[in-house]
Amino acid sequence: MRKITLLLTMLALCMPPVLSYAADKKPQKTAASKTKASKKVVAQKKTKTKVAKKNEASGRIISTIRSNSAVAVASPSAGVFKDDAAGLKLASSKAMIVNQDSGEILYAKGTDIASPIASLTKLMTAMVVLDARLDMDEKLHVTREDIDTLKGTGSRMPIGAALTRAEMLQLALMASENRAASALGRHYPGGVESFVAAMNAKALQLGMLHSRFADPTGLNSANVSTAEDLVKMVRAAYQYPEIRHVSTSSSYAVPVSNTRAPLQYVNSNVLVRNSDWVIGLSKTGYINEAGRCLVMQAQVGGQPLIIVLLDSFSKNARVGDAQKIRKWIESSTNHRHAS
Incomplete structure (x- = not known):
């Protein structure tokens, strides 16, 4: 214990x-x-x-x-455009509308996408020809080299036809005549190769950094640009009185050898021919790769606009887009004035 x-x-x-x-x-x-x-x-x-x-x-x-x-709108002075922009349904897959004076972008769609531009190329062709200050009265001959072997398109201008450089320029811009554009390039100092080099140099000068040119006609799908670059090209081309005049002529008759009567040509833009549009510059374009294209400078709703429409599926759709734009701008302008 x-x-x-x-x-x-x-x-x-x-x-x-x-x-x-x-x-x-x-x-x-x-x-x-x-x-x-x-x-x-x-x-x-x-x-x-x-x-x-x-x-x-x-x-x-x-x-x-x-x-x-889809649509990016920058419209500080016209806010009503921003409200209406979503309702502007265009058939063209790429488009841009810019106020020519202020640079204000009213509408933009796919503006940074580079794609073939077809005969819109001819605006650059015209600027290069005019910049060279060549004799506009010099006779240029159409040869077999001017035949379209790339796309196989036809032409009303016969081989052997001799027209002045000014007449070739008129037909290339107004009627989008490919043989005329080809002849302009061939008769440039140094030939077509030098001409294309001058086209690309001009593009760089204008700040068209996403554009490339391969021929003076636009038949080559390697001629590419963006809607944004084309606004720059149209703005520059508008500074040439000759381009403004010939691109907005509704029709032109030119005497050609080996033909009984002068060849009658009409403007490839129906809005120039048959409407009440006020157009200061115009150019259409089409190849399969580019679709239906249109660039214009026009007065709409009291303001100068640069309109670029690319890759529409038909002529009617392309024109329809232009008409939609006009209605949209005018109705927006009227609404703003009323308020």
Whole structure:
């Protein structure tokens, strides 16, 4: 019994340190748990912050894509255009409408997409010819070299025909006569190769950084540009009185050897021939790769506009787009004046 009592006494003496040790360890464990929990909260906050930033960036990207993919309108002086822009359904896959004076973009669709431009090329052809200050009364002969072997298109202009450089320029722009454009390139100092080099040099000079030219006619699908670049080309071409005059003539008769009567040509843009449009410059274009194309400078709704329409599926759709634009601009202008 004495031994048992002694043992219990010894145990009693040992218990406080054990309890004290346990008590000391418990707060330490709680502190560690708090630290661990705190770190977890911080990690969760960082994760949420990263996710928020990622979502914010994604939102910006999506917003940018949405603004550039279909219609992007910048119209500070005519806010009504912005409201109506979504309702302007154009058949042309790429289009741009710009106020010629202010540079204000009223409508833009696929403006940075480079694609074949067909006979719109002939505006560049005309500028290069006029820049060279060649004799416009010099007779140029149409030869077999001017036959279209690339697309196989025909021409009313016979081999051996001799026309002045001015007449060739008239037919190339107004009626989109490919043999006339080809002859202009061949009779350039250094021939077609030098002519094409001059076309590309002119494009760079105008800031048409996404454009390339391969021939003076536009039959080659390697002639490519963007709607944005073509606005620059139209703006530059408008500075040439000769281009404004011949591109907006409704018809032209030219005497050609080996024909009984002068050849009658009409403007390839029906809006020039049969409408009440006020057009200061015009050029149409078509090859399979380019679709139906049209560029114009025109007075619409009291303002000078540069209109670029690319890759429409038919002549009627191309003209229809132009008519829609006119109605849209005029109705928006009338609404603004009324308010």
